[in-house]
Amino acid sequence: MALQVGDVIPHFTAKDAQGNDFDSHQYIGKKPLVIYFYPRDNTPGCTAQACSFRDQYEDFTDLGAEVIGISSDTATSHDAFAKRYKLPFILIADVDKSIRKRFGVPTGLFGVMPGRVTYVTDKKGVIILIFDNSLMATKHIPKALAAIKKLVS
Template sequence: MKELKVGDVIPHFTAIDTEGNTFDSTSVVGSKPLVIYFYPKDNTPGCTAQACSFRDQYEDFKDLGAEVIGISSDSLASHQKFSKQYRLPFILLSDSDKTIRKIFGVPTGLFGLVPGRVTYVTDKQGVVQMVFDSVLATKHIPKALQAIKKLVL
């Protein structure tokens, strides 16, 4: 499992989104800057804080032409409930078999017991410009916003 690094191109992937549709990465990769964040689990304190922080700053990302995508191994039903409960305006993808996590090389935390929390920022061409790996959930949002601003301003 090779971890994606700055300068790598986001690999192609598909997953089920909160609407139950198949999301294909080619629909956004290569057309706009992206924030792709992997998080451990819906409805846990850190993950909820992180999702709500991305929600609260979503318009800032959109104003800069960027899209936010959250990915965890939770089920479609869990994502639908989580997204509705917290009015999340961005895409959540279900990676129940951890295929996307493996493609990106997202490490696990806490001695391999907890899925890692990593945020990737890509430019319009799908090239990784920032990788932020931290258990501190709410630190991801300002880092991602700063990276997007550097790309477009």
């Protein structure tokens, strides 16, 4: 079942791009989060989305938020992707798709490709925005930033 606005995001652990253990409890309760699920590293839409988050990352962190990208790629793939495009935010390797399943992220493009969904939470982990749009990769960034601005104003 997919998460809804008002739900608390589930706890999750996984490897980050550097192969370190990531635990969502390190962030929930401390800062607002922008968690975005994307299909694959190094694809045109996913690269555009990641670079847009990169270009506005400071806007998010200035508001006290953290950005976390999640796909089923490996930590090694994420590391190369982050280095190639100088991505300053956290990338999580959800190789078994268990995090995607816990959030209830649907498949996109007629069930052929993993979906692209962005969740914005308050610092307690309560979802305040869900933006589900697989085709408009770069539209996620202004939607997420507006939600964070509204949250902290």
